[in-house]
Amino acid sequence: MIGILVFPNFQLLDAAGPIAAFEIAGRLAGAPASIKVIAAEPGEIASSSGVALLARGLRSIAGLETLIVAGGQGVRAAASCPRILAFVRKAAQRGCRVASVCSGAYVLAEAGILDGRHATTHWRHTQHFLASYPQIKLAPDRIFARDGNIWSSAGISAGIDLALAMIIEDHGEAVAQAAARQLVLYHRRGGGQSQFSSLLELKAPTGRFAPLLSWAREHLDQALTVERLAEHAGMSARHFTRAFIAETGATPSKAIERLRVEVARQRVQGSSEAIELIAQSAGFRDPERMRRAFIRSFGQPPQALRRAARAG
Missing domain, CATH: 1.10.10.60 (Homeodomain-like)
Incomplete structure (x- = not known):
């Protein structure tokens, strides 16, 4: 199961981009993906655009294999929510594949799961992130980064690149390439490509x-x-x-x-x-x-x- 963690004032594409990539890849692979939107409180969660997603509560999720944390204007509140941090921390400890999109890296950082690891985030947050988390090995100009089971990506559309990299791991290169073509991406960007x-x-x-x-x-x-x-x-x-x-x-x-x-x-x-x-x-x-x-x-x-x- 793939969980997309959102919060009030999240960035819609941070969630919708990976959801679309996983949905298309699952269909192409003949193994439809089980994707759930989750939040600290179940119900409609409004994005910064005003468009809302219907989310399940954290306690209702079992069998989670991949967790992707969105970013957005409301990330600071999410990064200070004990329930969210405990959920993310526990998922990482269980060996779940945990990832962030854009400023969602702040949630991973506050949960402590980026300590001593390589990570990235949107280039606009570089200076503040470096000052706030010197224990994290920030790679400020990467599209996405992976360190063990912890992944992170740069701004918004880079969440799709991160999802495609995960799809390679799950279904192979051919399915990832086919999904990229379906998404009308010019080419699939590797993690080392510059922002x-x-x-x-x-x-x-x-x-x-x-x-x-x-x-x-x-x-x-x-x-x-x-x-x-x-x-x-x-x-x-x-x-x-x-x-x-x-x-x-x-x-x-x-x-x-x-x-x-x-x-x-x-x-x-x-x-x-x-x-x-x-x-x-x-x-x-x-x-x-x-x-x-x-x-x-x-x-x-x-x-x-x-x-x-x-x-x-």
Whole structure:
């Protein structure tokens, strides 16, 4: 059984996205999914849009195998509800697959089940989440993260990506791909793909690290280690890393990778220069490293982007 945990003022798509993905996958696999919406108090639970879902109470749920906690405007109240926290904690302790969508990560964090684990959440919450839960290994620019039986995902639509990853585990790659096509998704994103909003921020940085990133963009062919970036910023490596993540929502290494990817993408799509030469000048050193970075960022290798640009 799959349980979708909601609360007053939850984000509707945080719940509806995974529900649709599991429903379609179950039908395609010939094993219809048993999906229940649950809440601390049974009855109609209104989302932030005003649209309500009919939820069962926590005590009425038995045989739960997957629990997905929605996010939304009401998450702070949910994250301070002892009944919800106890329910989530007990589900994790039983080995249930427990996940959060967007700010639902706050519920998992308050329940204590993210302590010492890798997790992610919406990029807008990065700074507050890092300050509130230093014991959690936040990966601020991932679409979703998994650490054992605990999963977490970024904003809203990333809940569908998380559900599709679970569907692979339950029904295999073929069913997940078919479900993605049914959902009319351009491609199924892997967990390591960057949150697009963070990419936009780094392309036009305006904060205190703007000069550093502008300098780095002009020196992409060099070894831009965390130590060298910190030295250029006049900070210790440890302090620099935490401050950089808090402001940009990405680690320094991820930021540099994105700058390299963006410069390389422009040259891949706008010229007939050899992929090997582009990889070297953008700082990737070899084409395979650049190929993996392109797939993380765009879901496609450089050659596919070049073919699409020429076809266009």
